[in-house]
Amino acid sequence: MKVDDRYLKTFGEEGVRYSDKFFTEENIAGFEKPPEELKKKEAKKPLPARRSVESVYESGWQTMMKNAQLKEAIENKGITQEEGFADFVKRRTEPLPADADEILSGLIKTDYARTLEDGKFVHRLDGEVILSIPVDAKSAKAISDNADALLCFAIVMLDLVLFVFAAAGFVGAMVDKGLIAKALMTPLQAFLYTLDQIKLVKLVDKVCACGSMVDFSVKASELICFLFQDLDEDTLSEIFTSVLEKIVSSWEWWEIALAVVQLIAFIFLIISTFGSSVIASVLGLIESVISLVLDVIKFIAALGYPTPEPPGELEPPVKPPEGVFPGYYIGNSNTLEVHNLYEVTPDCRYDEIKEDHKVKFGSFEDVYDAFQNKGYNGCAHCMPEYDNG
Numbered sequence: 421m422k423v424d425d426r427y428l429k430t431f432g433e434e435g436v437r438y439s440d441k442f443f444t445e446e447n448i449a450g451f452e453k454p455p456e457e458l459k460k461k462e463a464k465k466p467l468p469a470r471r472s473v474e475s476v477y478e479s480g481w482q483t484m485m486k487n488a489q490l491k492e493a494i495e496n497k498g499i500t501q502e503e504g505f506a507d508f509v510k511r512r513t514e515p516l517p518a519d520a521d522e523i524l525s526g527l528i529k530t531d532y533a534r535t536l537e538d539g540k541f542v543h544r545l546d547g548e549v550i551l552s553i554p555v556d557a558k559s560a561k562a563i564s565d566n567a568d569a570l571l572c573f574a575i576v577m578l579d580l581v582l583f584v585f586a587a588a589g590f591v592g593a594m595v596d597k598g599l600i601a602k603a604l605m606t607p608l609q610a611f612l613y614t615l616d617q618i619k620l621v622k623l624v625d626k627v628c629a630c631g632s633m634v635d636f637s638v639k640a641s642e643l644i645c646f647l648f649q650d651l652d653e654d655t656l657s658e659i660f661t662s663v664l665e666k667i668v669s670s671w672e673w674w675e676i677a678l679a680v681v682q683l684i685a686f687i688f689l690i691i692s693t694f695g696s697s698v699i700a701s702v703l704g705l706i707e708s709v710i711s712l713v714l715d716v717i718k719f720i721a722a723l724g725y726p727t728p729e730p731p732g733e734l735e736p737p738v739k740p741p742e743g744v745f746p747g748y749y750i751g752n753s754n755t756l757e758v759h760n761l762y763e764v765t766p767d768c769r770y771d772e773i774k775e776d777h778k779v780k781f782g783s784f785e786d787v788y789d790a791f792q793n794k795g796y797n798g799c800a801h802c803m804p805e806y807d808n809g
């Protein structure tokens with residue numbers, strides 16, 4: 421089959437052609453670096469600081485005000501930070517609409533693939549060729565591999581942004597991924613080279629191994645937190661502003677400004693709670709989050725790592741026995757260890773904890789508070805990522 425790439429722009433002199441709906445010339449030039457440079461070692465990061473809802477909103481507001489257009493719109497409309505904060509709190513406590521998962525999972529579905537056709541690496545989105553590279557062109561493999569990784573990453577980030585829109589109470593905005601992908605390429609290209617890919621692969625392995633919805637929602641929330649945690653506030657602001665500008669054409673600038681603040685604040689909240697602030701939303705948007713995980717698996721494959729089996733059937737949540745464990749975590753006040761009841765191993769011996777040494781945690785936020793302020797750490801077997809020895 422002949423690849424029809426006549427309508428694409430030309431890069432260099434060896435027949436590399438790209439769609440300028442998705443890429444800039446600088447993007448393609450950046451792809452010539454060898455894929456090994458993409459791979460980063462796992463870095464042990466300090467726990468993010470716990471932050472109050474007021475403080476995350478304050479950060480979102482300050483970041484938004486750095487954008488002259490948004491600042492002017494907010495000031496002309498005469499909206500105060502206090503009014504914006506009240507709306508943020510209200511949105512976060514409203515339940516998701518019943519059809520939120522259906523709408524969102526429809527939006528998340530993307531048909532992107534790379535194939536070898538007609539002596540070319542061909543990248544297609546929804547059937548349309550967006551990049552074609554003759555295999556014998558200089559650095560052909562590197563350009564194609566890097567473009568593949570970045571496209572898959574941009575798709576994952578778009579899924580995440582859509583998820584956050586929905587979880588933050590903005591459901592139903594229609595999205596053309598093609599329209600917004602280009603806006604994300606440049607900020608994400610730099611970020612891709614610093615992403616801790618080994619940690620990502622480990623996290624996705626864990627998400628895929630989950631058998632119950634509750635377990636899945638806890639692990640997927642950690643994954644969502646991880647994917648956001650290295651993005652600085654200015655990049656987040658850039659991403660949200662350009663995405664909102666494209667998808668909600670009926671909105672006025674002050675509405676976009678308020679939404680940008682809320683979305684940045686929400687992400688900071690997700691990060692400072694290790695994702696536990698979105699567990700409930702994940703449970704309510706389970707099909708959408710499964711689609712997101714499938715896109716992350718594609719991204720891992722594009723990076724050249726072995727990919728896990730996608731999650732299978734998930735068992736619906738079961739209520740813990742009455743009065744036994746109100747949450748998913750139990751601490752031992754004697755050893756100052758916390759066990760995750762959904763991952764306990766025979767080595768945990770949590771069932772031998774004396775009744776008056778048992779500390780019951782209702783949420784991961786409480787566990788986190790105990791890590792920060794009460795000297796607790798994670799059990800080496802069921803919470804190794806939080807084990808201090």
Ligand SMILES: [Zn+2]
Nearest residue numbers: 759768799802
């Ligand atoms: Zn344990």
